[in-house]
Amino acid sequence: MTHTAQTEAPADTPAPTAPSGASPRLPATPSLTTRTGTTNDTGSTTNRAKNGTTAQRPASDAASKPATTPASTPQPAVHSMTGYAHRSAETPLGRLDLEIRAVNSRFTDLHFRLGDDCRPLEPRLRAAITARVRRGKVECRMSLHPLGSEGDARIDTARLAQLVGLVRQVQEVVPGARPPAVSEYLRWLQNPEASPTGASAGPQPPDDETLWQHAAPLVDDCLADFQASRAREGAQLAALLREQAARMAELASRLRPHLPTLHAAAETRLFERLNRAVDRLSLNIPPEETLARVRQEISLLSLKDDITEELDRLDTHLEAMDQALAAGGPVGKRLDFLSQELNREANTIASKSIALSITDTALALKLHIEQVREQVQNLE
Template identity: 40%
Template structure:
């Protein structure tokens, strides 16, 4: 199921650790359709060690979908600059003179270099193991909310397709008896013509029995009542699952395949253009349902 969520841990966040105060951590999760769970992580080097924990959290909450997790660490522009002491600056100056004495081509320290050396590597000092999991939990919760809203929209769409399929099945049901009756009359007319050509050598009762036998065989061959009944049962089960909710994606996959089978059989038994049209319309609706069912967990 498609979804997107993001969260940030700002320096002034109550959950932020003191060592992380000059930094801002951003985390976002995107999910798109997939029959299986496929996780992809795009993390900075500082967060590589947190990938197993993130993977565990995601697999605990998600069952299907192609999931991409992105994280970024930004230095907070509003963070206060380090205040190097005079002794530290003097020490840096002495070190610089010693280096340049041995390496005349060495460049002098810049203000940024002095501040970095005075403040240390804040990113390396940050306890990411205590920061990333809570932020990931927050992001996953937002993602699940987004996916739930998407699920409700998909459920409405599927229920609409179910109503259309039931309408088509109702249109198909009376067509077969009408067609059988028409064919029976056609057989009787042909046998009557044949009797006229044989000049009464065939008894009328035998001709009528043969016509009815042919009509019965034709009716059996084109009967789609069983397919329509099974299609109705599958639609009822799909509607029940949608109203129940939960992890129903795989069961819906199977039911959609069964709907395809019944619609195909309906088309193969068709003896009229109207029934063929109904079968084609059913296949279009079922294919639309199949595409959307792939989004449901």
């Protein structure tokens, strides 16, 4: 059952009197819908719980639930969609370089830039990345530098002589054939697959299993660094979001105590305006009928302009945001939805404004909500 408290008008305020020959003025009426709080069955149970008078839970229920330690199950961290990591490793096959970077995206979007020797590893790299990344545009670069490919560059004279011999054979068959340029010789020496002799003249690339055995530890270490960078930025974003939520909660808490006064002032203004309108009427309207209509209009205005429910929903959304950040994991889409709901409540508060202080509070809320929406776009 809901009880509504009424705020009486000050005793020293004299009732307006109608001048002689004019329409009767309306007597001052108390504020009809100024609410200071509600109490229901749930609230009564809550108060009894605070006073320590609630019934104790049976021992069987307490014994059936094992004790839990919060430290035993750490909560997952909040990750940003932006991250970067780079790792290199010397292997018997040569030096492996791996680079992973990510930016914001609505979905999981993977792009691979792999060397010729590393292309067979794309399915395994894709599986390793998708197991850790839920959302974001990820670019992965991997290359293998075989042993002897770095340092002083030397020409394989035996292979070069073989290529020159092939060119002479072509010129004997086709006398007018143009001899290859030096750049073409160098390209053939560097890339045996593109040379006239094919890839058999050069070293064979490693098989997929051998390459993955050497690349798997590098991939795990690089992904660990990548996740650590995303977690660091995610923690900073979570701190900024909590700060914005605290500011919005403070704005709402500072506005709540003034709502009864603001509604009473709005009702007084409406009552005075209607009284002045009644004075200008030429019709003889019974004062009782006019007073009943005025009371009805005041009640409708107070119900229409009441923002208590909007402030309650605002606090609920802020609490849900704090719980989502505390739970961790991929919370970007959920926080984006909550920011839309917060913006909806702020718009409603602004549309119901009956005082400049409410308008200022609504504008400040929209500013903080917009900052929250910008930061939420960076979370996974």
